[in-house]
Amino acid sequence: MTLIQLFQFILSISILVILHELGHFIPAKLFKTKVEKFYLFFDPYFSLFKTKIGGTEYGIGWLPFGGYVKIAGMVDESMDTEQLKKPAEPWEFRSKPAWQRLIIMLGGVTVNFFLAWAIYSSLSYFKGEKFHDNAKFENGISVKPAGQKMGLKSGDKILKIDGKPADRMETSTINMLFANNVTVLRDGKEVTFDVNEDGVAAVLAENEVKLYFGPRYPVVIDSLLPKGPAQAAGLLKGDKIVGIDGKSVRFFDELGPQLAQLKNQDIVLDVERNSSPIVDGQSSATLEKVNVKVNNEGMLGFAADTSIAQKEFEKTLVVKSYTLAEAIPRxxxxxxxxxxxxxxxxxIVFNTKTEGYKKVSGPIGIIKMMPESVDWEFFWGFTAMFSVWLAFLNLIPIPGLDGGHVVFTLWEMITGKPVPQKVLENAQMVGVIFLMGLMVLIFGNDILKWITGKF
Incomplete structure (x- = not known):
């Protein structure tokens, strides 16, 4: 973890917290509700900075778990109920009509949603969007074992995920983990298969969320293992393997499975040597037959030229620009x-089979995701994503979160009867204890991963 990573994380969270709390603060002020405190981060026992303006204390706490506005006459995370024992004042939250209280409570998540929309629209307009187009994988995809367990096969062309067109590799790798089924073009036919949860578990366990499939590329030798079978047989850097015992080998992902069945056996490789760029449809490569013995691990002892894979991958890159009118809906x-x-x-997070909960990261894990040098495009994309995440989390109907207050307010609006004050206080206490316990668990998991080097 570097100071630059920490700086980017704190800056992003600070922007999100301040704007989220403004979403509560502004409607509270508009409805003439007293706001006692407006804090970035929490301030148990003491604060790093504070000042009082117009009856509201503004400050920065020392505990970077978020922030809060303390609205008079409201049961909140501070659990300060002394004021609530007195008769309600006109400027208190509890004196306001239910519809006003609902707007105040929904203000934070509303700001988070529109902030994400604004950032994504700006990124699309000013930067465009870069992605790898699934349709441009001319030879289909090369699939790692974990992806194969999900149901994918090398050579597949991804068409749909849960019946919806899947054009972008970057989102497809994620969406397939959550999908019920995937449709691919396989051997010239459309095939739809159910995603196997064992494969999803394997992808998560092997940290291959963005790497379980990629471009197919030919088998071109880059380096040889000293005294390995390939070197002993006279294979050279730049040689392109195109066949084994007369059977065609077009791609690297075809080589391993064939060699695995030929352990400790003598084979004949078809090798293109001294190849040069194709001119007038003709290549200068010579085809040679090379006798070689496969070792007991089913390998030949060479490393393939992965720069070819990178070149194939670059061919699928698309840069899409948007006008302002297009960027806003985008x-x-x-x-x-x-x-x-x-x-x-x-x-997958709460699925005991996929064990996605083991991959949940807290602040430390998120900080380590940040680039080690300032990348403003990544920063704003991360901020937009996290803004949506905060909006979603805060809407979960748990006492202690905005969603909990919203549920109680909606109950009052539907039934015409307010939830008893004691019920609100007890529910808030349970919610705060639950959330604090969850924080301890997530932080503990982060620290354990950090100590054991599993990030």
């Missing part, structure tokens, strides 16, 4: 897509 679509993805991820 920003909304991106915001909704992120929100949908975050909701769907609970399918």
């Amino acid at each position: 920003g909304l679509t991106r915001t909704i897509d992120v929100l949908t993805m975050q909701i769907k991820q609970f399918k």
